[in-house]
Amino acid sequence: MNQSAVRRVNTSVALRALAVSAGPMTLAALAERTGLSRRTIELILDSLVEAGWVTELDRVPTSGNAGRPARRYELRAEHALLAAVCITTSDVSAVIADVRGRILGRAHRLLRAYQDPQVTLDDAAALVLEALDDAGGSTDRLRAGAVASGGAIDDHGVVRRLVHTTHWEGVHLPGELKRRIRVPWFADNDTNLGALAERWRGVAGDHDDVVWAILGNRTGLGILIRGAVHRGLDGAAGEIVEARSIPTGAIENRPVAWLTSPEPAERSIALGRFAAARAGDTTALAEVGEFVDNIASILTTLSWTIAPSLIVLGGGLEDAADVLLPRVRAALRDARTPAVELRATGLGRDAALIGAVKLALDRMDTELFGPLTPRA
Numbered sequence: 001m002n003q004s005a006v007r008r009v010n011t012s013v014a015l016r017a018l019a020v021s022a023g024p025m026t027l028a029a030l031a032e033r034t035g036l037s038r039r040t041i042e043l044i045l046d047s048l049v050e051a052g053w054v055t056e057l058d059r060v061p062t063s064g065n066a067g068r069p070a071r072r073y074e075l076r077a078e079h080a081l082l083a084a085v086c087i088t089t090s091d092v093s094a095v096i097a098d099v100r101g102r103i104l105g106r107a108h109r110l111l112r113a114y115q116d117p118q119v120t121l122d123d124a125a126a127l128v129l130e131a132l133d134d135a136g137g138s139t140d141r142l143r144a145g146a147v148a149s150g151g152a153i154d155d156h157g158v159v160r161r162l163v164h165t166t167h168w169e170g171v172h173l174p175g176e177l178k179r180r181i182r183v184p185w186f187a188d189n190d191t192n193l194g195a196l197a198e199r200w201r202g203v204a205g206d207h208d209d210v211v212w213a214i215l216g217n218r219t220g221l222g223i224l225i226r227g228a229v230h231r232g233l234d235g236a237a238g239e240i241v242e243a244r245s246i247p248t249g250a251i252e253n254r255p256v257a258w259l260t261s262p263e264p265a266e267r268s269i270a271l272g273r274f275a276a277a278r279a280g281d282t283t284a285l286a287e288v289g290e291f292v293d294n295i296a297s298i299l300t301t302l303s304w305t306i307a308p309s310l311i312v313l314g315g316g317l318e319d320a321a322d323v324l325l326p327r328v329r330a331a332l333r334d335a336r337t338p339a340v341e342l343r344a345t346g347l348g349r350d351a352a353l354i355g356a357v358k359l360a361l362d363r364m365d366t367e368l369f370g371p372l373t374p375r376a
Contacts, residue, residue, distance in 0.1 A: 154234045
C-alpha cells in the first residue's frame, strides 16, 4: 500500500480501538492495543482531535506516580449522528443516536394520512429534524438514517407487500427519505430490526438463532440465523400475517390481543383485561387462555420449522410478560416442541428504533470508521 493507504488503515485501527473501549485510553494503552508505535499513534490522535472525532482529556495525576500524568483520549461519539425512524399505521417515531448507539434525541407524532406514503414520509422527515433539534445536533453532523416499517421490504428497501393496503407497494423507502434529507438511508421490516436490536442491546445477546415475535392485533416475525437477519425472497420471511394457513388473525380484534395495537386506547383496554386476569376474573382468564393458545399454536409451528434457540416476545406483549410467559411455556411443553427458550423483550417499544440505529451503523461502518483490518 502507498503511504496514504497505510495512514488510513492505521487511523481506522486507532479509531476502532477507541470506539470499542469502555472509557478513555492513554496514548501508551492505545499503542499497545493497536500494535502501532507511540509516535504513529500520537500523530494519528492529533489528526483525529483536529477532525473532531477524538477529545484529549485533562491529565489526571495518579497515586504513586511521580512522573507527568499520561495523556488520555476519548472518542467523541456525538461527532457523527445517525437517525432512526419507525412508522406504524397510526404514528411515527424518530430518534437521533451517536455512533455508539446512544440515543440523544427523540420525537413522535400521529400521522396525518397513513394511506398516503408521500404525506407520511414528509411527516417522518420532519420528525427526524425535530429529533435532531432535541439532540442538540445539526444536519451537517447527520451521516445516515434507517427506517423501520411494516410489510415485506426487499434488499433495496422497496416495500413489496403490506397487509390490508396496496398504497405502499413499490415505495423505495431509502430513496424517498434521501430526497427529503440528503444522507444515505436504509430500510427494513420493523420485526427484523427488533430481532437485530435484541441481539445487540437486549435479551438475545447469548443466542445466534433468534425469532423476535409480535403476535395479537399485529403479527410479524423477525428472524436471525447465525446472528444475521434472514429476509427471504423480497423480504417476505416472517410476514406470517399473510399466511392463511396460520391462525394469526383469529383473535386480532379481541381486547387481550390489543397489547400489540398501535392505538394507545386499545392498549389501555388490553392492559385492563390482564389486570383483571391477575385479580382472578374468570372471564378475563378465559380470554387470556384463548390468547395463549393462539400464541402457542403459532410458536409451535415456528419451533419445528425455523427451530430457533430463542423466541423473544415483543411489540407490547412484554407489558403482560408475567401472565403470558409461564402460560405459553407450559403450552409449548404440552405440545412437546423442541426446547426453545422464551423471553420477553428487554427493549420495549424502542426495539425497532434501536434496530434501525444498528442497521445504519452496520451499513455505514467503513464510511464512519475506515477500512476493517485483521487487527481491528
